[in-house]
Amino acid sequence: xxxxxxxxxxxxxxxxxxxxxxxxxxxxxxxxxxxxxxxxxxxxxxxxxxxxxxxxxxxxxxxxxxxxxxxxxxxxxxxxxxxxxxxxxxxxxxxxxxxxxxxxxxxxxxxxxxxxxxxxxxxxxxxxxxxxxxxxxxxxxxxxxxxxxxxxxxxxxxxxxxxxxxxxxxxxxxxxxxxxxxxxxxxxxxxxxxxxxxxxxxxxxxxxxxxxxxxxxxxxxxxxxxxxxxxxxxxxxxxxxxxxxxxxxxxxxxxxxxxxxxxxxxxxxxxxxxxxxxxxxxxxxxxxxxxxxxxxxxxxxxxxxxxxxxxxxxxxxxxxxxxxxxxxxxxxxxxxxxxxxxxxxxxxxxxxxxxxxxxxxxxxxxxxxxxxxxxxxxxxxxxxxxxxxxxxxxxxxxxxxxxxxxxxxxxxxxxxxxxxxxxxxxxxxxxxxxxxxxxxxxxxxxxxxxxxxxxxxxxxxxxxxxxxxxxxxxxxxxxxxxxxxxxxxxxxxxxxxxxxxxxxxxxxxxxxxxxxxxxxxxxxxxxxxxxxxxxxxxxxxxxxxxxxxxxxxxxxxxxxxxxxxxxxxxxxxxxx
Numbered sequence: 001x002x003x004x005x006x007x008x009x010x011x012x013x014x015x016x017x018x019x020x021x022x023x024x025x026x027x028x029x030x031x032x033x034x035x036x037x038x039x040x041x042x043x044x045x046x047x048x049x050x051x052x053x054x055x056x057x058x059x060x061x062x063x064x065x066x067x068x069x070x071x072x073x074x075x076x077x078x079x080x081x082x083x084x085x086x087x088x089x090x091x092x093x094x095x096x097x098x099x100x101x102x103x104x105x106x107x108x109x110x111x112x113x114x115x116x117x118x119x120x121x122x123x124x125x126x127x128x129x130x131x132x133x134x135x136x137x138x139x140x141x142x143x144x145x146x147x148x149x150x151x152x153x154x155x156x157x158x159x160x161x162x163x164x165x166x167x168x169x170x171x172x173x174x175x176x177x178x179x180x181x182x183x184x185x186x187x188x189x190x191x192x193x194x195x196x197x198x199x200x201x202x203x204x205x206x207x208x209x210x211x212x213x214x215x216x217x218x219x220x221x222x223x224x225x226x227x228x229x230x231x232x233x234x235x236x237x238x239x240x241x242x243x244x245x246x247x248x249x250x251x252x253x254x255x256x257x258x259x260x261x262x263x264x265x266x267x268x269x270x271x272x273x274x275x276x277x278x279x280x281x282x283x284x285x286x287x288x289x290x291x292x293x294x295x296x297x298x299x300x301x302x303x304x305x306x307x308x309x310x311x312x313x314x315x316x317x318x319x320x321x322x323x324x325x326x327x328x329x330x331x332x333x334x335x336x337x338x339x340x341x342x343x344x345x346x347x348x349x350x351x352x353x354x355x356x357x358x359x360x361x362x363x364x365x366x367x368x369x370x371x372x373x374x375x376x377x378x379x380x381x382x383x384x385x386x387x388x389x390x391x392x393x394x395x396x397x398x399x400x401x402x403x404x405x406x407x408x409x410x411x412x413x414x415x416x417x418x419x420x421x422x423x424x425x426x427x428x429x430x431x432x433x434x435x436x437x438x439x440x441x442x443x444x445x446x447x448x449x450x451x452x453x454x455x456x457x458x459x460x461x462x463x464x465x466x467x468x469x470x471x472x473x474x475x476x477x478x479x480x481x482x483x484x485x486x487x488x489x490x491x492x493x494x495x496x497x498x499x500x501x502x503x504x505x506x507x508x509x510x511x512x513x514x515x516x517x518x519x520x521x522x523x524x525x526x527x528x529x530x531x532x533x534x535x536x537x538x539x540x541x542x543x544x545x546x547x548x549x550x551x552x553x554x555x556x557x558x559x560x561x562x563x564x565x566x567x568x569x570x571x572x573x574x575x576x
Contacts, residue, residue, distance in 0.1 A: 242266025400436030430544025446554030
């Protein structure tokens with residue numbers, strides 16, 4: 001039996017377009033001689049659909065399109081499609097009105113429906129808001145092979161692997177008790193750095209525990225702030241990875257279930273000479289290359305799926321805007337990127353020159369809009385009100401807000417998407433200006449700490465192979481001076497970030513411990529950080545919540561991003 005995996009990039013709500021993606025994959029699977037095609041979780045409607053699910057017309061349209069798709073598919077091919085299915089018992093028995101389901105289509109009809117049993121409600125997930133959990137695990141048969149069907153979270157309740165049980169039910173164990181020969185999983189598992197290895201280790205452990213091979217089919221693409229990496233794979237009975245699909249790209253693969261061996265056969269078993277092949281691994285490798293690929297995909301899909309074709313951003317000559325400009329250039333092409341230089345009387349000559357050099361290296365268009373005269377106009381307008389007060393943060397922030405206004409004017413006039421350039425370290429402690437540099441439709445690196453920004457830029461210059469590098473340019477992509485100079489907002493003479501913040505190595509370690517590891521201030525102090533610095537940073541993070549609540553959506557690459565999964569109150573007492 002041949003099984004095809006279609007690693008698709010659905011668009012939320014594009015029922016017809018997503019249906020066509022499935023149909024194209026099915027035609028390819030038929031040519032490859034496949035008996036079964038797997039698609040990702042909610043592949044027909046896109047994941048996560050959120051409150052589209054409460055619109056009855058949306059659900060009706062999905063149901064109608066499912067029937068049309070069933071008629072259009074190659075009749076002999078069995079295809080599993082992810083979609084939302086109405087709960088017929090909800091009115092009489094109570095419960096949510098929908099199931100998150102995997103629907104088996106064959107011979108022009110719906111043959112069987114499988115409901116997701118474990119509904120996540122942590123981090124970015126809110127499935128219990130919409131879906132009723134399925135009560136039982138089930139399977140279907142192709143020939144003599146019994147194929148158990150699971151959906152995403154159904155695989156994640158491995159108590160032995162995690163050291164705890166997150167749900168009462170264990171769908172994989174239940175399928176093992178039913179005597180299935182193979183488990184397939186339709187998934188929409190969001191990306192965060194290092195997660196691909198965790199997924200594969202967990203499923204390899206599940207295979208060892210239950211003795212059943214598993215095929216995992218994940219979606220790819222950016223949907224709002226969430227990035228999906230794909231990285232679909234298959235694990236045989238010996239817990240070997242025997243098929244690995246691309247990360248951050250659409251992909252398609254066919255593998256075989258050998259009924260005699262009762263096992264999956266994939267690409268790294270043996271070559272023609274009978275020699276064992278090298279173990280499979282995910283590409284790109286973990287670290288800067290992986291994060292880079294995720295950010296490029298996130299920008300490309302956000303721009304495309306939101307209906308934009310061009311972007312605009314402010315180029316300050318600093319490292320953050322340099323990184324965002326480079327990501328955007330790679331994501332949608334430099335010809336679609338406009339960089340705007342807006343020097344003030346406090347901007348150094350080297351900052352302007354660095355920004356110009358970066359623009360030349362990337363090949364992006366630039367506009368130069370000095371803001372000195374605008375600053376004077378603000379000063380005159382506010383002179384009577386601000387009389388006898390010292391120059392301070394209010395005046396500094398006016399500069400940022402002037403720039404934000406100019407960028408939004410360009411965005412409005414030409415229909416460009418404005419990219420904001422603040423990093424996670426700044427967003428965490430509020431070192432950013434509301435209605436100024438926080439303006440934008442997408443915060444590209446708001447989940448990237450400052451130390452990782454530096455790491456990514458060094459990797460771009462000296463370690464990357466997937467974009468034009470210094471060998472082609474005759475020099476680095478990111479001008480060396482941008483990386484080596486002290487970071488500064490340049491809102492007053494001689495200003496550098498470390499006038500207001502701890503060194504970024506120190507700051508980022510404190511933030512990592514506090515935000516992602518949930519360590520208390522006392523634990524962080526015990527780890528060796530200065531008590532006054534820790535308490536100040538923790539206080540800044542709490543005080544900046546009102547800013548983050550009004551920020552542009554930002555691409556998520558960590559376990560704990562300031563986005564959909566971050567649900568902190570603004571008005572609160574921090575007495576612990």
